[in-house]
Amino acid sequence: MNLSSIGEFGFIKRFSGKFDDLLGPGSTGIGDDCAVIPVEGDGELVVSTDMLVEDVHFLRDKISSYDLGYKSLAVNLSDIAAMGGSPVASFLSLAIPPDLDLEYMDCLLDGYHDLSRRFAVPLMGGDTTRSGEKLVISVTILGKVAKGRARLRSGAQTGDIVAVTGKLGDSAAGLHILLNSLGCEGVNEQLVAKHTKPEPCVKEGSWLATQDGVNCMMDVSDGIASDIGHILNRSGKGAVIDLNGLPLSDELRTFCSDRQLDPYYFATSGGEDYCLLLTISKDLFDSVAKAYSREFSTCLYPIGQITDGSELTWKKDGKVLAKGPGKGFSHF
Ligand SMILES: Nc1ncnc2c1ncn2[C@@H]1O[C@H](COP(=O)(O)OP(=O)(O)OP(=O)(O)O)[C@@H](O)[C@H]1O
Ligand SMILES: Cc1ncc(C[n+]2csc(CCOP(=O)(O)O)c2C)c(N)n1
Numbered sequence: 181m182n183l184s185s186i187g188e189f190g191f192i193k194r195f196s197g198k199f200d201d202l203l204g205p206g207s208t209g210i211g212d213d214c215a216v217i218p219v220e221g222d223g224e225l226v227v228s229t230d231m232l233v234e235d236v237h238f239l240r241d242k243i244s245s246y247d248l249g250y251k252s253l254a255v256n257l258s259d260i261a262a263m264g265g266s267p268v269a270s271f272l273s274l275a276i277p278p279d280l281d282l283e284y285m286d287c288l289l290d291g292y293h294d295l296s297r298r299f300a301v302p303l304m305g306g307d308t309t310r311s312g313e314k315l316v317i318s319v320t321i322l323g324k325v326a327k328g329r330a331r332l333r334s335g336a337q338t339g340d341i342v343a344v345t346g347k348l349g350d351s352a353a354g355l356h357i358l359l360n361s362l363g364c365e366g367v368n369e370q371l372v373a374k375h376t377k378p379e380p381c382v383k384e385g386s387w388l389a390t391q392d393g394v395n396c397m398m399d400v401s402d403g404i405a406s407d408i409g410h411i412l413n414r415s416g417k418g419a420v421i422d423l424n425g426l427p428l429s430d431e432l433r434t435f436c437s438d439r440q441l442d443p444y445y446f447a448t449s450g451g452e453d454y455c456l457l458l459t460i461s462k463d464l465f466d467s468v469a470k471a472y473s474r475e476f477s478t479c480l481y482p483i484g485q486i487t488d489g490s491e492l493t494w495k496k497d498g499k500v501l502a503k504g505p506g507k508g509f510s511h512f
């Protein structure tokens with residue numbers, strides 16, 4: 181048997197439960213965007229780690245080393261944002277092919293440093309080794325959140341409105357442009373930038389975690405088609421998602437209609453959007469959404485509703501399109 185027969189999450193499931201009895205009281209282990217570790221006082225520590233592997237997460241000749249450094253930290257900050265946390269420190273481990281230019285790595289660290297400065301999060305350690313041929317970047321990130329305020333994937337309640345904090349699919353279209361060596365001007369350039377330099381929703385996540393009614397959050401890394409499945413599994417719920425509600429950028433619509441591509445494929449299955457996917461109690465949705473717009477001058481986009489049971493239903497134009505989790509990015 182190989183990994184592709186059970187997939188990335190099937191593999192993790194084989195061993196994750198074995199560690200549950202070692203977890204301390206109040207801790208959340210494997211299965212959320214970050215682990216949650218209670219600490220003395222009124223806070224909790226949130227911790228995550230994410231790798232970027234050459235030719236799996238990036239092609240070295242399609243992303244500048246500055247952007248690669250920036251993105252390596254951004255995708256980790258996004259997991260802190262998903263818990264409603266504020267970043268405290270990062271650790272950077274690098275496996276570097278020996279023939280890589282020093283200037284390349286200097287620029288990578290510049291990108292990493294610039295984003296670190298924006299969120300005032302110091303790099304506090306890491307590890308440096310030689311690799312065979314491929315560059316591997318692994319970041320561990322620590323954050324803090326007020327006790328009981330971390331938003332878990334298990335918190336969705338029946339009737340909650342499912343929402344996202346940003347447009348979906350731009351990053352995946354940007355990757356499509358890079359992989360197919362399409363020209364990189366105008367609309368294409370904007371889509372590629374969404375892929376190479378994602379903006380983590382750190383301020384949005386920590387604000388949302390202070391709001392009553394925000395029951396559950398995660399970040400969108402594999403695409404909502406599979407990411408929503410994690411919320412439903414952990415919460416023991418179902419959902420109806422309405423494709424007509426998905427926020428699609430004008431750039432994505434133009435790009436797809438010019439090439440007869442399906443924008444909904446990019447928006448649901450492409451991944452690497454790094455916006456937040458959350459559920460908010462129905463009664464409080466309007467007030468949270470209004471306050472969110474005032475705070476961030478942008479919308480919370482409602483895309484569906486949590487239901488009893490465990491079924492996931494996809495609707496479009498008032499009709500049922502499909503049932504069950506859709507395909508998102510999977511490593512195996
Ligand atoms: N090798 C591993 N050992 C222990 N836990 C793991 C391992 N790989 C993944 N996990 C855990 O499994 C869960 C799902 O992992 P995954 O990498 O998909 O996280 P994610 O937040 O959903 O995605 P992303 O890393 O893209 O943000 C997380 O809680 C993660 O910590
Ligand atoms: C060359 C190349 N091919 C494919 C992709 C797409 N991709 C890679 S990992 C991932 C999900 C998030 O990663 P993880 O789950 O490891 O955090 C996605 C959508 C890419 N970025 N570069």
Ligand SMILES: [Mg+2]
Nearest residue numbers: 213259399401
């Ligand atoms: Mg995540």
